[in-house]
Amino acid sequence: MAVTIYDVAKRAGVGIGTVSRVLNGSPQVRDETRQRVLAAIEELNYRPSPIAQRLSLRKTLTIAVIAPFFTRPAFVERLRGVEATIAESEYDLIVYNVETTDKRDACFHEVPLGHKVDGVLIISLSPGDDDVARWQETGVPVVLVDAYHPALSCVVVDDVAGGYMATRHLIELGHRRIAYISDPLVNPFNFTSSRDRYTGYRQALADHDIPFRPAYHQQGEHGRAQARLLTHNLLNLDDPPTAIFAASDTQALGVMEALRERGLRAPDDVAVIGYDDIEVAEYLELSTVRQPFFKSGTLGVELLLKHIDDPQQPPQHVELPVELIARRTTVG
Amino acid sequence: MAVTIYDVAKRAGVGIGTVSRVLNGSPQVRDETRQRVLAAIEELNYRPSPIAQRLSLRKTLTIAVIAPFFTRPAFVERLRGVEATIAESEYDLIVYNVETTDKRDACFHEVPLGHKVDGVLIISLSPGDDDVARWQETGVPVVLVDAYHPALSCVVVDDVAGGYMATRHLIELGHRRIAYISDPLVNPFNFTSSRDRYTGYRQALADHDIPFRPAYHQQGEHGRAQARLLTHNLLNLDDPPTAIFAASDTQALGVMEALRERGLRAPDDVAVIGYDDIEVAEYLELSTVRQPFFKSGTLGVELLLKHIDDPQQPPQHVELPVELIARRTTVG
DNA sequence: TGATATAATGGAAGCGCTTCCATTTGGAAC
DNA sequence: GTTCCAAATGGAAGCGCTTCCATTATATCA
Numbered sequence: 159m160a161v162t163i164y165d166v167a168k169r170a171g172v173g174i175g176t177v178s179r180v181l182n183g184s185p186q187v188r189d190e191t192r193q194r195v196l197a198a199i200e201e202l203n204y205r206p207s208p209i210a211q212r213l214s215l216r217k218t219l220t221i222a223v224i225a226p227f228f229t230r231p232a233f234v235e236r237l238r239g240v241e242a243t244i245a246e247s248e249y250d251l252i253v254y255n256v257e258t259t260d261k262r263d264a265c266f267h268e269v270p271l272g273h274k275v276d277g278v279l280i281i282s283l284s285p286g287d288d289d290v291a292r293w294q295e296t297g298v299p300v301v302l303v304d305a306y307h308p309a310l311s312c313v314v315v316d317d318v319a320g321g322y323m324a325t326r327h328l329i330e331l332g333h334r335r336i337a338y339i340s341d342p343l344v345n346p347f348n349f350t351s352s353r354d355r356y357t358g359y360r361q362a363l364a365d366h367d368i369p370f371r372p373a374y375h376q377q378g379e380h381g382r383a384q385a386r387l388l389t390h391n392l393l394n395l396d397d398p399p400t401a402i403f404a405a406s407d408t409q410a411l412g413v414m415e416a417l418r419e420r421g422l423r424a425p426d427d428v429a430v431i432g433y434d435d436i437e438v439a440e441y442l443e444l445s446t447v448r449q450p451f452f453k454s455g456t457l458g459v460e461l462l463l464k465h466i467d468d469p470q471q472p473p474q475h476v477e478l479p480v481e482l483i484a485r486r487t488t489v490g
Numbered sequence: 491m492a493v494t495i496y497d498v499a500k501r502a503g504v505g506i507g508t509v510s511r512v513l514n515g516s517p518q519v520r521d522e523t524r525q526r527v528l529a530a531i532e533e534l535n536y537r538p539s540p541i542a543q544r545l546s547l548r549k550t551l552t553i554a555v556i557a558p559f560f561t562r563p564a565f566v567e568r569l570r571g572v573e574a575t576i577a578e579s580e581y582d583l584i585v586y587n588v589e590t591t592d593k594r595d596a597c598f599h600e601v602p603l604g605h606k607v608d609g610v611l612i613i614s615l616s617p618g619d620d621d622v623a624r625w626q627e628t629g630v631p632v633v634l635v636d637a638y639h640p641a642l643s644c645v646v647v648d649d650v651a652g653g654y655m656a657t658r659h660l661i662e663l664g665h666r667r668i669a670y671i672s673d674p675l676v677n678p679f680n681f682t683s684s685r686d687r688y689t690g691y692r693q694a695l696a697d698h699d700i701p702f703r704p705a706y707h708q709q710g711e712h713g714r715a716q717a718r719l720l721t722h723n724l725l726n727l728d729d730p731p732t733a734i735f736a737a738s739d740t741q742a743l744g745v746m747e748a749l750r751e752r753g754l755r756a757p758d759d760v761a762v763i764g765y766d767d768i769e770v771a772e773y774l775e776l777s778t779v780r781q782p783f784f785k786s787g788t789l790g791v792e793l794l795l796k797h798i799d800d801p802q803q804p805p806q807h808v809e810l811p812v813e814l815i816a817r818r819t820t821v822g
Numbered sequence: 823t824g825a826t827a828t829a830a831t832g833g834a835a836g837c838g839c840t841t842c843c844a845t846t847t848g849g850a851a852c
Numbered sequence: 853g854t855t856c857c858a859a860a861t862g863g864a865a866g867c868g869c870t871t872c873c874a875t876t877a878t879a880t881c882a
Contacts (some may be wrong), residue, residue: 173832210868241587255573273539505862542838
């Protein structure tokens with residue numbers, strides 16, 4: 159059926175060991191022999207079986223990415239970075255999309271144990287100590303992107319600084335009544351970014367002697383629709399905010415939608431700033447905090463490959479900078 | 491090191507054949523024996539090696555998806571459908587992102603030949619006859635989503651009908667000067683959707699006795715920025731269009747941007763309709779043509795699995811319906 | 823020219839499974 | 853207690869590689 163190394167060996171009149179050596183670029187093959195083998199490979203259109211190689215090498219040569227694709231719009235950009243880096247390596251990329259906590263738990267349990275992959279990259283999902291302990295035992299390296307655990311290599315952005323930046327930006331524009339709309343700070347997926355940005359928000363307020371008003375922090379399920387409702391809550395207050403910081407651009411869209419429904423405009427009536435700098439933010443002239451998605455993906459893979467090469471490698475924590483992008487919805 | 495089937499066999503006091511039978515749910519194992527084996531598996535926390543299974547079974551149990559992730563925003567939704575369906579099967583999903591023609595050619599050449607996958611799903615990329623012929627020889631089934639080839643199973647939407655629908659919608663609103671902005675009809679990736687929608691556009695015009703004006707068809711590289719420039723071209727005409735049909739929502743954003751720059755509004759000054767119904771279209775109240783992305787992904791995988799199960803399966807061509815979504819930018 | 827070191831080569835063993843075939847076991851029927 | 857058949861089981865072979873070790877060819881030196 160398929161051409162094997164034996165066929166090539168026979169055709170070239172050599173042993174299979176020699177063919178293997180040629181395949182793997184071993185220097186100890188006479189040049190003339192190498193040519194003969196190469197010719198046989200060519201003539202038979204031979205391709206070594208990756209499965210057999212992997213069994214023999216005791217490596218899977220594949221890396222898994224576990225991510226909540228779709229609950230986070232910016233995910234694609236990160237995945238793109240991941241794919242680009244893996245494509246340059248000898249590894250294959252296999253992906254698991256997590257949209258429910260059940261699937262997450264299943265992935266956390268099975269993926270690193272299944273002898274299926276040499277390493278795991280987890281995006282935006284925070285494992286528990288028990289998960290991490292279990293993974294350590296298997297010896298399969300795990301790297302986190304946009305999530306944190308002290309025992310694992312992580313690539314994060316400084317969301318506290320980002321939250322601070324966005325809030326300070328609004329303060330510097332003269333706002334004092336500043337609201338924050340976010341995902342639930344405590345949520346089943348344990349997404350931490352909303353929480354960190356909240357911390358930055360609170361710090362900025364404190365540093366500028368603006369008292370925090372609990373009613374100005376509205377949390378609800380991620381998404382535009384929910385953010386719209388939360389915004390209406392805010393605008394119904396006796397003392398509505400003059401500026402709203404949304405924990406993501408998607409949510410900022412919901413804010414804008416609510417404003418539109420009330421005939422209000424940004425920034426004149428209410429200033430709005432989002433987070434992520436997703437594709438449409440520029441078109442909408444939405445102020446935001448940009449984070450380096452692509453870069454975080456490439457960096458995550460690079461760290462993971464390092465851990466695969468050298469399992470002794472101590473965990474490394476990389477923090478990527480965020481950048482304030484001031485556009486019309488805050489500065490007019 | 492790792493626990494193997496031999497360890498389990500020894501522990502359970504049975505032969506490896508029996509362990510394998512238990513693993514694969516063979517009925518011919520005495521119940522008491524099965525319990526003993528199961529217990530041993532549990533105690534040793536054994537997981538069979540997928541690699542060894544695959545080598546033995548002569549199957550890779552993996553499926554490749556080749557797609558231009560990022561040049562097409564709606565891709566994520568399709569990938570989501572693909573992942574969801576594969577996750578229910580015993581297969582793994584490995585992804586290749588194609589952003590250049592070189593990478594595409596490399597993928598087209600190597601992926602189906604490499605003994606790496608049992609099947610290939612290609613999204614939005616049209617292979618040539620030579621590619622297809624080569625694939626047929628290898629016996630690895632290939633299914634196309636959002637692309638077409640007579641010899642392959644395909645899942646497509648009726649883009650001609652979609653283009654027709656959008657154009658007729660504008661005509662019914664009283665427009666006669668209707669422009670079309672699209673990707674280059676002839677392009678290195680051989681994307682066909684712009685071309686098909688163009689065909690629909692031309693047909694609708696013809697059916698309603700509206701002469702086609704070449705200047706009303708503007709083509710340029712995909713993307714918002716380019717569409718914006720093309721729109722300015724249109725608006726600079728002596729006789730500018732009163733309605734613009736953009737081949738994608740992304741491009742429609744560029745159209746809207748250009749209108750905004752000129753102080754024009756949709757639909758009063760110029761009506762605008764896009765294509766795809768991407769996430770933000772609703773927020774922007776953009777009229778558009780919706781296509782079932784998720785469904786196309788699931789269907790593509792289902793077809794592929796069928797071909798893997800039965801290689802004799804003749805190619806099947808599925809056409810999914812599109813739907814006109816009329817919103818503010820056309821109907822006010 | 824022969825002895826010896828070195829480079830090149832062949833191929834068995836082993837990676838961890840599945841499966842087939844031979845063998846054993848357990849009962850049913852007498 | 854036998855006989856016989858079906859069910860249950862053990863384990864060798866084989867999947868297609870890599871690698872190690874033994875062997876052979878080639879080169880070097882005296």
